[in-house]
Amino acid sequence: MTIALPNESAEYRTARNALLAAEADLRARVEEVAALRRTLPKGGQIPQDYAFRDLGGKIAPISSLFGDHDTLVVYSLMFGPKAKDPCPMCSAFLDGLTGQVAHLTRKTAFAVVAQNTPDALAALSQRMGWQDLPLYSALDTTYQQDYLAETEDGNQLPILNVFQRDAQGIHHFWSSELFFRPSDWHPRHVDAAWPLWNILDLTPQGRGDFVPPLR
Numbered sequence: 001m002t003i004a005l006p007n008e009s010a011e012y013r014t015a016r017n018a019l020l021a022a023e024a025d026l027r028a029r030v031e032e033v034a035a036l037r038r039t040l041p042k043g044g045q046i047p048q049d050y051a052f053r054d055l056g057g058k059i060a061p062i063s064s065l066f067g068d069h070d071t072l073v074v075y076s077l078m079f080g081p082k083a084k085d086p087c088p089m090c091s092a093f094l095d096g097l098t099g100q101v102a103h104l105t106r107k108t109a110f111a112v113v114a115q116n117t118p119d120a121l122a123a124l125s126q127r128m129g130w131q132d133l134p135l136y137s138a139l140d141t142t143y144q145q146d147y148l149a150e151t152e153d154g155n156q157l158p159i160l161n162v163f164q165r166d167a168q169g170i171h172h173f174w175s176s177e178l179f180f181r182p183s184d185w186h187p188r189h190v191d192a193a194w195p196l197w198n199i200l201d202l203t204p205q206g207r208g209d210f211v212p213p214l215r
Contacts, residue, residue, distance in 0.1 A: 030192075043172035046163065050143040052113060052136040055122040060136055062143070062163075063170060069109040071173070072163045075190075076149035077114040078156040079124065081139065085214055086114075086124060089186075090158050092212035094133060096195050101132050113138040115149075115156060128215070148175055160190050185209065 004013065050062040066072050077094065078087035094112065097104070104110050111134045114121060118137045125135055144150035149159040160176040176189035191197050200207040 037174060040174065042164070043174075045168070046170045046172065047146065048142075049170075050138070050141045052111075052138055052141065052143070053118045054136055055118050055125065057118045063165075065111045065134075065136070066109045066165050066170075067105075069105075069107075070165050072109040072111065072165070073104075074110075074147075074161045074163065075112050076138075076144060076147070076157065076159050076161070077112050077135075078158050079114040079116050079121075080154065080156045081116050083116070083156075086128075087156070087158065088212055088214045091128060091214055092196055093158070093190065093194055094130060095128075097193070098130055098132055101134075110134065111136055113143065113149075115139055115144050147172070148177070148179075158190070160193070 008016075046062065052060045052062060052065070054060045062072070062074075065074075075090075075094070075097075078090045079085075097110075101110060113136045115138050116124075117139060121135045121137055125131055125133065138144050144156070145152075147159065147161050149157045149161075151157065157179065159179060162173040162175070163170055164173045165171075178189035179187040181187070188197070196212065197207050200210065
C-alpha cells in the first residue's frame with residue numbers, strides 16, 4: 001500500500017517512511033521482549049498468604065484475589081499511612097486503568113494495594129472515582145517491603161507485580177524492576193500499560209517534563 005497524505009512534501013514522506021521502518025522494528029522488538037518475558041522460569045513462592053483487607057476491613061488473603069484466574073497483577077499505590085494525598089503519578093496511572101479493569105479482569109485478576117487503612121482507601125476511592133478498581137489495604141503485612149514497594153525507611157514505591165498460581169502454590173512471576181534502572185527523567189517502568197505517555201510520545205512536543213495533576 002502506498003501511503004500519501006494531503007499536501008505533504010517529498011521531504012516529509014521520506015522522513016516518515018524512515019520513521020515507519022523504525023516503528024516496525026520497535027514493534028517487533030516489543031513482541032520479542034514479551035515472548036522472552038513469557039519464558040521466565042517460575043519465580044519464588046510467596047512467603048505467606050498476605051492478609052490484605054478490603055475497603056470494609058474484611059480480611060482478603062492474596063490467594064483469594066485470584067478468583068477464577070491463575071494470574072494476578074498487583075499494583076502498589078504510593079499512599080502511605082501518613083499521606084494526605086496519593087501520588088499524582090500513581091493516580092494518573094490508575095485513572096487510565098479504571099475504564100479498562102472490566103476488560104482486563106476477563107483475562108487476569110487485578111488488584112491495587114496501598115499501605116494505608118481500609119477507611120482511608122474507601123474515602124480515596126470515592127474521592128477519585130475509583131469505585132471500579134479493586135483496592136486493598138496492605139497495612140500490617142510485609143507485602144510492600146517484600147515486593148519492592150516500600151523502602152527500609154518507609155517510603156512507598158509504585159511497583160507492579162505479577163503472580164501465578166498452580167498446584168504447587170503461588171509464585172512470583174514478574175515485577176517492574178525497570179524502576180530501579182537509571183533513566184533520564186522518569187523510570188518508565190510501567191509505560192507499556194500507561195496510555196498517557198504513549199499518546200504524548202506521538203505528538204510534536206512529546207512528554208517533556210509534564211507531570212499530571214492529582215485531579
